[in-house]
Amino acid sequence: MKITEVVCQIVRIPQIEKKTASSQDSVIVRVRTDTGLEGVGEADSSPEMVKAAIDAPFSHNIACGLRQLVVGENPLETERLWMKMYRATMYCGRRSLMITAMSAIDMALWDLKGKHFGEPIHRLLGGKQHDRILAYASILFGKNGKETAAIGRRWREAGYRAVKFGWEPMGQSEALDIELVAGAREGLGPDATLLIDAGCVWDARTALQRAHAFSAYRIGWLEEPLQPDDYDGYKWLRDRSPVPIASGEEECGRQSFRAYIDRQALDVYQVDLSRNGFTDSYYIKQRVEEIGARLCNHCYTSPVTVAASLHWLSTCRDAFLFEDCVEDSPLRHELTHEKVQAIDGWITVPDRPGLGVTLDENFVRRYLISESR
Numbered sequence: 376m377k378i379t380e381v382v383c384q385i386v387r388i389p390q391i392e393k394k395t396a397s398s399q400d401s402v403i404v405r406v407r408t409d410t411g412l413e414g415v416g417e418a419d420s421s422p423e424m425v426k427a428a429i430d431a432p433f434s435h436n437i438a439c440g441l442r443q444l445v446v447g448e449n450p451l452e453t454e455r456l457w458m459k460m461y462r463a464t465m466y467c468g469r470r471s472l473m474i475t476a477m478s479a480i481d482m483a484l485w486d487l488k489g490k491h492f493g494e495p496i497h498r499l500l501g502g503k504q505h506d507r508i509l510a511y512a513s514i515l516f517g518k519n520g521k522e523t524a525a526i527g528r529r530w531r532e533a534g535y536r537a538v539k540f541g542w543e544p545m546g547q548s549e550a551l552d553i554e555l556v557a558g559a560r561e562g563l564g565p566d567a568t569l570l571i572d573a574g575c576v577w578d579a580r581t582a583l584q585r586a587h588a589f590s591a592y593r594i595g596w597l598e599e600p601l602q603p604d605d606y607d608g609y610k611w612l613r614d615r616s617p618v619p620i621a622s623g624e625e626e627c628g629r630q631s632f633r634a635y636i637d638r639q640a641l642d643v644y645q646v647d648l649s650r651n652g653f654t655d656s657y658y659i660k661q662r663v664e665e666i667g668a669r670l671c672n673h674c675y676t677s678p679v680t681v682a683a684s685l686h687w688l689s690t691c692r693d694a695f696l697f698e699d700c701v702e703d704s705p706l707r708h709e710l711t712h713e714k715v716q717a718i719d720g721w722i723t724v725p726d727r728p729g730l731g732v733t734l735d736e737n738f739v740r741r742y743l744i745s746e747s748r
C-alpha cells in the first residue's frame with residue numbers, strides 16, 4: 376500500500392466569534408492510497424497555517440512541506456514517517472504548528488491502518504481498558520457568577536455529572552475570579568464534579584492564592600493557571616497547591632511534554648490528539664503512567680478528534696474523565712455521521728475499524744472554504 380495523495384480541506388462556519396473556542400473552523404486532512412482506502416485526520420490550530428505546512432514545496436533537506444515527504448510511502452509505517460517528518464522540518468518545526476500539522480497526517484495514517492486491518496485504533500494501540508468514560512461538559516464561563524451558574528444548570532440538566540468552565544473573564548480581579556467559581560458551584564449543585572480552566576492568567580504565587588480560595592468550592596482540578604512556558608512555576612505550584620493542577624493542551628509533541636514530565640510538574644497531563652497524533656500521544660502516555668500521574672484528553676474541535684481522543688484515552692489505565700466540548704457549533708456535532716457525544720454523562724469508545732467515524736460529505740461541501748491536494 377502506498378500513499379498517493381494528501382488533501383487539505385478547510386471548513387469554517389459563516390459567523391466567527393472572537394472567543395477561545397476552536398470549534399468554529401477546522402482543517403481536515405485526507406490521506407489517500409493506491410488501494411482506494413482513505414484515512415482522515417484533523418489539526419487544532421489556524422487551519423490556513425496547517426495547510427501551508429502541508430502544501431509547502433521542498434526548500435531544504437530540513438525545511439520541507441509535509442505532503443511530499445509522505446506521498447509514495449507505506450502508510451502503515453507510522454513511527455518511521457513521524458521521524459521522517461520531524462527531521463525534514465527541523466528548521467521550521469520541532470514544536471507547535473509543524474507538529475500539529477504532522478499530527479493531522481499521523482491521525483489519518485492510524486485511521487488508514489485501522490481500516491486496512493479491520494480493527495479499531497484502540498486495539499492497535501494495545502487494547503482499550505474502558506468501554507465508556509465519564510464525560511465532562513467543557514464550556515466557557517459566563518460574564519459573571521450569575522451567568523456561569525445558569526450555564527452550569529443547563530449542562531447538569533443535560534445529564535452531565537461533571538462540568539468544566541474556562542477562560543475569559545477569569546484573571547481580571549480576585550473578586551470576579553471567586554464569583555465565577557462560586558456561581559459555577561451554585562449552578563452545578565453540591566454533588567457534581569467542578570473543573571476550573573483559568574486560561575493562563577496568573578503568576579505562580581497568585582495561582583496558589585486562587586487554588587486555596589477555590590478549594591472551598593471543591594474543584595476537581597485547576598487547569599492552566601500559568602503561562603505554558605513557566606515549567607518551574609508549574610512545579611512550584613503543584614508542590615504546594617491544595618487542589619490538583621492540570622495542563623498540557625498547548626503542548627505539541629513528546630519534546631514539548633518532556634519539560635513537564637521530567638519535572639513531575641503536573642497532576643493531570645492533558646493531551647490533544649490533534650496536536651500530538653497517535654504516535655506521540657502513545658509515547659507521552661507511557662511516560663506519564665511511569666511517573667504515576669494522571670492523563671486526560673484535551674479536545675475542543677470536531678467528532679474526528681473526539682473519536683481519536685476516545686481511542687487513545689480508553690487505553691490509559693487510570694482514565695477517569697473525558698473532555699466533551701459542548702459548544703453549540705455545527706462543526707462539533709455534524710461533521711461526521713456518527714455523533715460521538717455523551718449520553719447521560721457517559722461517552723462510549725468507538726469500535727469500528729480505524730477512527731470509526733465517517734465524514735458527512737454534504738456537510739463538508741457546505742462549509743468548505745479552501746482545498747489543496
Ligand SMILES: [Mg+2]
Nearest residue numbers: 572598599624
Ligand atoms: Mg483548557
